[in-house]
Amino acid sequence: MMTHIGRAAVERRHLLDLDVFGRTEISEILETSAGMREVLGRQIKQVPTLRGRTVINMFFEESTRTRISFELAGKALSANVINMTARGSSVEKGESLVDTVRTLQALGADILVMRHGEAGAPYLAAQHFKGSVINAGDGRHAHPTQALLDLFTIQSRFGRIEGLKVVIVGDIVHSRVARSDLWGLTKMGAHVTLCAPQTLLGPEAYWRATWPELTISTDLDRALDGADVIMALRLQRERQEAGLLPSLREYSRFFGITAERVQLAASHCLVMHPGPMNEGVEIMPDVAISAQSVIEEQVTNGVAVRMAMLYRLAGE
């Protein structure tokens, strides 16, 4: 019997960022995610694949939804899943990241799912860990599983990603979701537009040097013309306190995704959001639950995509 082996044939131990992934490998991940989504549709949402493996969710930054998503993904594969948050741990008492990782290894962890406030922290962990590290978000650098589930959602709806026009709106300069989606979408052939107030973008040249095909705009109404996907990013209230915006009200007026703005895009346009949403700021409540919104699908797909990644990395 010939099983369909991954054509990408890459020995990959970690998922730290999508920048080193090729198009073929991403396609395989999306295919596997479809297989995993089917499991989640069964009565018994569980397969024995990772039985006996230990997955530790090492979250130095609070995030209930992502943590639960990874937890469900691990459990659906029959893995032992342990949640570790920084609060109350030895990390709070001053233990270094490297020591924490080594301790978890000695305790038998096979996969570390790590969220951390500092960009690059998972790379440091990966250097000291014999198993696999999955980056669940590091500072403003990367959130690769979010990008993968976004790609999976788009592909599931449109049957393709190539050639689609995707507009990402929000606090781009501080966003790990924006960066990972940039890698994923451009590698799969989509056209990406970044749209934000200038203070939340920074110099255009810095983005173009890494992603040359990018469109960058501060005029949302114009940017939405012909868009197939609108991706709204969460705007943190602290940005206004830090002097980057005059007020949330002005942001919402000029950059918020309203029903009127969705009309400016293509009629089949999807509305996406990585969550959690600041309804009324970057996205209006009626848009979030509209027929074009796939925000809930993103959440379901997130578990499937994370199952796919746990499966792929555990097999190496």
Next chain:
Amino acid sequence: MRYLIKNGSIIDPAARVATIGSILIENGRVVRVSDHADLASAEPEVLGDDIEVINARGAVIAPGFIDLHTHAREPGEEYKETLATATRAAAAGGFTTICAMPDTRPTNDCAAVTRQVREIARRRGVIKVEAIGAITVGRAGTSLTEMAELVEAGCVGFSDDPRPITDSAMMRNVLSYAAMLDVPVLTHCEDLRLTMGWAMHEGIISTRLGLPGFPASAEEAIIARDIGLAELTGAHLHICTVSTAGGVALIRAAKERGIQVTAEVTAHHLTLTERWVLGSLGVNDPPAAKRPARGRKAEAGLGLPVWLVPTRLQPYDPSTRVSPPLRTEEDCDALIEGLRDGTIDAIVSDHSPQSSVEKECEYRLAEPGISALETVLGLALTLVHRGKMDLIDLIAKLTEGPATVLGRSPATLRPGQHADIVIFDPEAHWTVDSTTFVSKGRSTPLIGQQLRGHAMLTMYRGEIAFRRGSFGTLGANETQQASRLEGILGSDGE
């Protein structure tokens, strides 16, 4: 003890000397400089019982290097470095004088600490240690130190490095007071509000890696401010570790206007860029991710830029974190041009040893600093090997330039001078292995990097402070002549 150094290429920028020759040393001083490759073959009587002959064949003999900017960590952080280990590391790098910055614990902000530093250095060091006094008490930026007394105790300049002076009114007073004492004020230029939370240079790589950035203008804004205040007060302003093209332009314009400003650049800012934070990750980027082609990428004759390419580093390696940060290739070009046209007076180490506690952590939280003393020469010689500078001019930036900044007569090898000498092999290939460093500091992005150029023997006041292996003993007692070293003294480069 007497020494005869023979068969070397003597390069003495201050004396405008570049020749094959030999040097005779007695009682800690240079007594003869001869253009005979082997003085003993012409005058056998110079040899005697108490002489040691050093065969410098294939090597360059120069005045010992002077480092304006070292963090020796003692007193207070001896686990990172001591004056004993710092001076030995300096000697291994070819330096016979280092200027110790005052960011010790306690800060060198009073005469007692200055005397303590000089005393420890005298007893346990192997080369000269000059003390830089703090500008403000505790380097807290609020009140002036007793500068006159500090000068009396031996301080040769003032700095709050690595902290800037944020209060402009205070900076004016600092420069004004120091002008009276005729000593340089060495400033670390950084607008702390603009750099808050920074991890690396703000630009293409910081955007890709999601790291908060230190924009070039945060350094340039304070350089401009300090130049203006130097003009106003007539002080000698010295800009520490300039790292941006804009900064070089500001200093150049200031010198043209006759303002008394000098500047230094580190060897790593001349040769390493922000790409080192990306590490080997960027080396295999598909074409779309490479930088757009620029003109003027290759300088005359060689087609090779000076900046080194990281091939071994993981991304986010904290050994690449320095203050100011590694910047762009354009900045490297401008800094090199600044060296060539005299805008920048000196090459320094900014030796900042850290222990693994400070460095083995998340990138932005790592203490900045490279253990630099032992790689300055190898890095700096890249400029010569790639045809950007003549060797004699490069050596001037390590000897004559720093001496001028300190307001003293240039280091030179003329008879009667102290025998502060470095013998180095400009062609020696070596691979950086910080576990074999003399310094306690192991953190450098250059681990595994091949460099070309190594100090072989360093002499301070006529005593050997450092010898690499058994350098100089081979063929010491033969009397054959050295042949002229090809390419060393010309501007051909390699």
Next chain:
Amino acid sequence: MLNEKQILSSDDLRRATTRIAHEIAERNAGIGDVMLVGIRRRGVPLAERIAATLADIEGVRVPIGVLDITLYRDDLEMRGPVPIVRPTTMPVDITGRTLILVDDVLFTGRTVRAALDALADLGRPARIQLAVLVDRGHRELPIRADFVGKNVPTSREERIETRLHEIDDGVDGVFIVREDQA
């Protein structure tokens, strides 16, 4: 150098699947509650061919499920890259039915064991029978086929390749492939 020997021609294949279909019909008098489940990949077109023959002889179109057993394998720590997981699709509930698992080659039996585990998570069939095109021996588990196209003795080092025109280029057939030391 690859050494290839054909052991089933496309005609042999046709006759074998026809015979299996007849045997299934005979064993399960009236195929009312029968369901074919093809094990990915090559079990699936075989199941479709058998179903087509059953439709001819019994006039009934039995449902066909597609089973991906990748997540149930016991050999995840393989050398090399990880297999892609594809969806499993069951057009009807399997509970209470007579399931005929269909695969091209029966070898160690581990694939069938994984398939049984997968089916256990999907429902409770009344009975499960196994139909294979080729039984090549070397069982490592107590598993036997109910319907066999051809028994082919092989050595462990040999590889059996099934080519079906629904998936592969060229003509249908089953081949023994051996790596020869040149």
